[in-house]
Amino acid sequence: MSFELLLTALTLIFIFWGLYSERFHPAAVFFIAVSIFVLFGVISPSEALSGFSNSSVAVIILLLIIGNVIQKTGIISYYFSKLLGENIGYRAFLGKMFLSVSSISAFLNNTPIVAILLPYVYHWSRKNGISPSKLLIPLSYAAILGGTITLIGTSTNLVVNGFAIENGLKSIRIFDFAYVGIPATLVGFLYIFFIGYKLLPEREDPLRSFLNKKKEYMIETIVRDNSNLIGKSIKDARLRNLKGLFLIEILRKDRRISPVSPEEIIEKGDILIFVGQTDAITDLVSSDIGLSLPDFCNIEDEKIDIVEVVVSNNSSLINKKIRETDFRAKFDAAILAVHRNGERLKGKIGEIILKPGDLLLLLTGKDFWKRAEDTTDFYIISKIREIFNIDRKKGNFVFFSFVGLIFLSALNVVPLFTSLLILIAIFILTKISTYSEIKKGLDINLAIIAALSIAVGKAIVNSGLSEFIASLINSVFYPMGILGALIAIYLMTNILTEFVSNIAAASIVFPVAISSANMLSVDPKAFILAVAFGASASFLTPIGYQTNLMVYGVGNYKFKDFVIVGLPLSVIYAVICISLLYIFFIKQ
Incomplete structure (x- = not known):
């Protein structure tokens, strides 16, 4: 075992610990890891920076900008309100919500979709006397499943595609995921609609x-x-x-x-x-x-007007005591209580250290809504955008021009990166969005993590760790042949993604998947897609995927709720994905 291999293995352990313990910001964890690799010569400076010029990382940034513009138009909220309706029963609402969310998440990043719908679903459940906990896990799962249908449905798929490009492989097409993603999503829907909803807890919401x-x-x-x-x-x-x-x-x-x-x-x-x-x-x-x-x-x-917000995954409030955040001065609001893991945290409010997914009950001042309008520190749950204030003409133009360009890219009429770049230029020229608004829509942390994760993948390859792990996998699963190796790659990715971020899981397992495919002399596409699907299928824990964190506090869920509802779905999803990947990309 060489020094580089051992160093890389130890650095990966540091990444696991840093992400799981939340001692550092996720971007800082990747930055430290890449710095170690460069310092000891595992990767060169140019390899460390290669992710920043990767087209898939650039596409992630452009999609986030466009998603933010679409979100601000309110057109998604409008169509969802029309589609879902008010006077329907719980099962009908659950079914319509799941299918509509999974469909739109195939084209838009699932995080803003859940952010848009959280207030609406929460308001509907309370208005109809139904516990929000009966709807919010399905909302998150629908967004996760829908995101796996296309290349652009989730940043994880784009990062995996970025890995493929960096390794000299052919770029994955937009709808290559659909062969597996659509059947897996439909099976997931059937599970939730007929079985999963019975396993959902019925809890009083924090408000x-x-x-x-x-x-x-x-x-x-x-x-x-x-x-x-x-x-x-x-x-x-x-x-x-x-x-x-x-x-x-x-x-x-x-x-x-x-x-x-x-x-x-x-x-x-x-x-x-x-x-x-x-x-x-x-x-x-x-x-x-x-x-x-x-x-x-x-x-x-007295009537007390309480606003509920959820701390976002990239919030500047994370790991700070409330008294250190200057929350009252910054947002003109006082924090009344903090809920985490289904319970209200005890002790002095000012001494509580905030974590991603925390639900905050706020007593707001008159300037709160104005100050919170463009913040990325939290998602507001208690307010539904008034649909009569929406400019539908502008919203329709933004949304349908985006969908049209996506299909043109799928037909190879125009490259995806070029089409997104042109669309943003059109938004600026027509004053649909301004430069300052576009800048606010950038998720710099996600871009940095995506870019540096590619450098981590290179280190795993350069050190020989990917071949070392691949040889172990192939020897252990040798009796099952290619199918056994495919199962191992999927499960390795899926287990990791439940405890660290999905991008981190993909960056670690992708080099192993490529090495394993090369050793077996098969087309690596099935193994690449196994990494993508395994990294996105986070149903067991609230910490594995951002949308799970977003509904965690609002639904007053406990950690075990995700295990109870998500374990059967994880097993079913794994069987469907592995089987279809083998049929479509190996057996042929």
Whole structure:
């Protein structure tokens, strides 16, 4: 075993640990790994940077920009509202939602699709007295399955295609995935519609739980006439540094002050509303600062407008304590509670460290919606875009011109990269979108991860690790021949993707898949597609795929819910994919 092989293996272990432990941002994990490879000569500087000039990585960036433009037009929301309707039963809604989401996810990145539909599905479920947990896992699964139908349905497919191009192989065509993707998606739908829906939990959503149990979240005090707080600012009164409590709102006569500025002056009769460890209020009111419990509770009588948001996978808030995020000043909103893994996190709000998929309950100020409009730090769940404000003419032009160009690319009339580039230029020329809006639509972290993952793949090849693992696979599965090796490649990718990102799983297994195909002297296409399908089929855990994380907190799910619903689907999907890959690309 050479030094380079051992170093590469240890670096891959670091990547697993870094991504799973979330000690570093995923882009930072890949950057450190690639730096190690360059430092020790496993790859050259030009090989480390080759991913940034890869056409598939460029296509990922262009598709994200176009997806953001389509999302802002609201046309997807409009058509979904018309298609799904309001006055239908649960099973009918489930079926229509699953088929429509999986269909549109074949052409648009599944993350914005789920972001668009989350508020709508959540609102429909609450309006019809159905727990959101009966619909949100199917929403995520539909987007995942639909994304595997075409080359452009998910960034994972494009990254795998980028690996193929870097290895001197022919680019995968847009609809090469459909031979397997369409049957697998239909089988997935049948499973959810007839069996899976029975396994979904029925849980009270966090907002309803909050409204039913306000006293477990919030407590109010009143400033007495003789209080020594009168005339002091919140900052000077030290009400921003209370143990276990967080001041979120002041009720002053007919006025509501929220979020509360540290410079706000306290007045006689003010009602101060705190959130956090409500049992800590005893120490506060028993002190001599002049606060007491009111004669009646204003929280019960006042209507409190709560907004729910989900922390995104690439949020700048991740791994920061709430008090370090300056959330109130940045978004004009106070965090009332944080839900994770189906439970509300206890302790002082300001000390909670935020993670991807956390559901935040916010008490918002008047500027919140304006400030949150273009943020990528979280997805808003509580607001449905009003369809009468949508410019349907513009939305139809954007959407159908995109679909038209995709089919022209599929027919080899115009290259995919060129068609997307032209479409973005048209959007700018016609003022459908501006340069600043396009810049906001860029997911720099995803682009960096995609580009650096190609460098990781090169290191695995250069070090000889891919051939080493491939030889082990082929020797173990020798009695089953090519089919056995195909099963091993799919399962290896699929297991990895449940615990690290799908791009990371693909980048690690792809070189092994190519080496295995070469050793068996077969067309590597089936092995390449096995990596793509295995990397996308993340149904067992909420952390393996971004759309699973997005619905995790909103549905008030527990980790085990994904295992219960997703395990049968994972087995069925694996059998369908491996069988069809063997039939279409090997047996022929």
